[in-house]
Amino acid sequence: MLKNKDYLPDLVSSSHVQYDDYRKYSVILAVGLIGLVIHIVFLFLFYYLNIPSLSLFNIASIMLWIAVLHENFKGRHSNAIMLACVEITAHSLFAVSQLGPVSGFQFYLWPMSLFATVNPKLNKFEATAFGFSFILIFGLIETYFRDVHYVHHLEEYMPWLYFSNAIFAGIPMVACIIVVRFVNEQQQDELREIAIKDELTGLYNRRYVNDTLKNNSLKLNHKRQPYCMVLADVDYFKKVNDTLGHDIGDEVLVNLSAFLQSRLRKSDIVSRWGGEEFLILLTDISKHDAFVLIDKIRQDISEKALISSHPDYRVTMSFGIVESQDQVLYGELIKAADKRLYEAKAGGRNRVVA
Numbered sequence: 077m078l079k080n081k082d083y084l085p086d087l088v089s090s091s092h093v094q095y096d097d098y099r100k101y102s103v104i105l106a107v108g109l110i111g112l113v114i115h116i117v118f119l120f121l122f123y124y125l126n127i128p129s130l131s132l133f134n135i136a137s138i139m140l141w142i143a144v145l146h147e148n149f150k151g152r153h154s155n156a157i158m159l160a161c162v163e164i165t166a167h168s169l170f171a172v173s174q175l176g177p178v179s180g181f182q183f184y185l186w187p188m189s190l191f192a193t194v195n196p197k198l199n200k201f202e203a204t205a206f207g208f209s210f211i212l213i214f215g216l217i218e219t220y221f222r223d224v225h226y227v228h229h230l231e232e233y234m235p236w237l238y239f240s241n242a243i244f245a246g247i248p249m250v251a252c253i254i255v256v257r258f259v260n261e262q263q264q265d266e267l268r269e270i271a272i273k274d275e276l277t278g279l280y281n282r283r284y285v286n287d288t289l290k291n292n293s294l295k296l297n298h299k300r301q302p303y304c305m306v307l308a309d310v311d312y313f314k315k316v317n318d319t320l321g322h323d324i325g326d327e328v329l330v331n332l333s334a335f336l337q338s339r340l341r342k343s344d345i346v347s348r349w350g351g352e353e354f355l356i357l358l359t360d361i362s363k364h365d366a367f368v369l370i371d372k373i374r375q376d377i378s379e380k381a382l383i384s385s386h387p388d389y390r391v392t393m394s395f396g397i398v399e400s401q402d403q404v405l406y407g408e409l410i411k412a413a414d415k416r417l418y419e420a421k422a423g424g425r426n427r428v429v430a
């Protein structure tokens with residue numbers, strides 16, 4: 077019978093892509109709605125100020141923001157972003173040409189340059205050129221329209237308009253950097269998880285144990301807390317694979333991992349050392365207590381049904397335990413645990429040697 081993992085992954089409909097799409101949809105939806113509301117407000121404001129050119133321009137802007145929302149709704153996010161860029165650039169240009177740089181509408185070009193730069197659809201060269209073009213337009217309109225000054229009866233409020241435009245243009249910049257940082261941290265966490273976990277069982281892998289516990293073992297020794305290292309190996313696992321198949325062998329490993337984890341404390345570390353071998357670190361415990369605990373686990377495993385399709389099939393494990401001692405190096409402990417595991421195997425398997 078084919079399992080899910082036997083099929084080639086469908087990249088287009090994988091949950092990751094859907095999640096990314098949803099995130100893009102939501103961000104553009106939020107920007108589109110804010111753009112729409114702001115332009116409706118400005119339409120009334122300019123109508124009230126009796127500036128017909130800007131009122132008309134706002135009507136055009138409102139239509140463009142509706143188009144942005146429509147393209148976004150249809151899943152054409154790239155079109156939606158381009159339309160938003162066109163609207164914001166044209167609007168900044170036009171508003172500054174009418175009211176002068178004292179209106180502060182030129183500030184909206186800065187978040188545009190940031191959005192263009194982080195847009196993953198553009199290659200690095202395009203992103204740099206596109207991002208810088210907004211800065212260039214900013215510099216040009218600041219210089220070119222420097223002397224424009226529109227005289228109207230609400231002129232005293234111009235500093236407030238300048239101030240609020242500077243703030244509103246700054247918010248998306250900060251938000252954009254925070255989103256980039258959030259995505260970056262999330263990806264780093266995902267990569268770290270992939271690097272330190274075993275794919276089949278979800279346990280820590282050998283790299284994690286080697287990299288982190290090497291240092292920790294010294295720390296634990298220094299604090300003189302006893303801890304025990306346990307090497308565990310499934311007995312005659314080759315037979316499981318050969319008689320029942322590799323998939324059933326995998327099922328045994330997954331169920332054994334879950335069982336081992338369920339029987340140990342959160343502070344203990346269970347890792348997949350390789351193939352059908354596990355390395356367990358029991359913290360804050362004496363060798364005697366570790367022996368009693370592991371022997372009980374060994375017995376429970378030998379009585380537990382681990383294969384759903386073969387409930388009568390039983391699997392056993394052998395264990396080798398060593399206790400930490402002052403100045404004993406991590407590598408030496410592993411060697412000692414391996415030696416005891418070998419003794420348990422040689423002694424007939426399904427046993428614990430400490």
Ligand SMILES: Nc1nc2c(ncn2[C@@H]2O[C@H](COP(=O)(O)OP(=O)(O)OP(=O)(O)O)[C@@H](O)[C@H]2O)c(=O)[nH]1
Nearest residue numbers: 309310311312313314315317322323325326351352
């Ligand atoms: N299904 C499955 N099998 C694995 C995996 N990793 C290693 N194995 C198998 O584990 C088996 C280990 O066999 P051996 O080293 O001969 O050990 P054993 O049969 O358990 O015998 P003893 O350890 O001496 O009791 C091999 O057949 C490997 O192919 C895995 O991820 N999944």
